[in-house]
Structure formats: structure tokens, C-alpha cells
Amino acid sequence: MTTMVMKKLVRLRRKKMTASEAARRMGVSRQQVYNIESEYQGAPSILTVERYAKAIGAKVVVLDRSNKRAT
Secondary structure: OHHHHHHHHHHHHHHHOOHHHHHHHHOOOHHHHHHHHHOOOOOOOHHHHHHHHHHOOOOOOOOOOOOOOOO
């Protein structure tokens, strides 16, 4: 699932700003942004995806649709 979300976020980032701008907003290097986008180090954590989304002006919403209730 993370891959599908990241592909959409990367497309959005490319329309709005450079990787350097995204890196500046995240407080990381441009190379780290490229690593996140390419999933070079594996799928990013949900926290990384949320930080990336915020940096590019997007929002990620996680819904739990399991319908499991605590007993």
C-alpha cells in the first residue's frame, strides 16, 4: 500500500516543487528525498510518508475499516 501512496505523492511533488524544496521543508538532504521516493531503503514508514506529504502540502489519512470491536 505504501508504494501506491508514495507514487501518487511523488507525482504531486513533481508538479508542485523540486526535490530540493521538499528536502528543505522536511529538513533532510535532497538525496534522502530521492531515497524515500525510490524506496531505496525499503518502503518508508507511515510517519515518513506523513512528513513527506506535509512537506509537499498534501495530507495522508489512515482509516481503520476492520470493524473489529473491543470486547
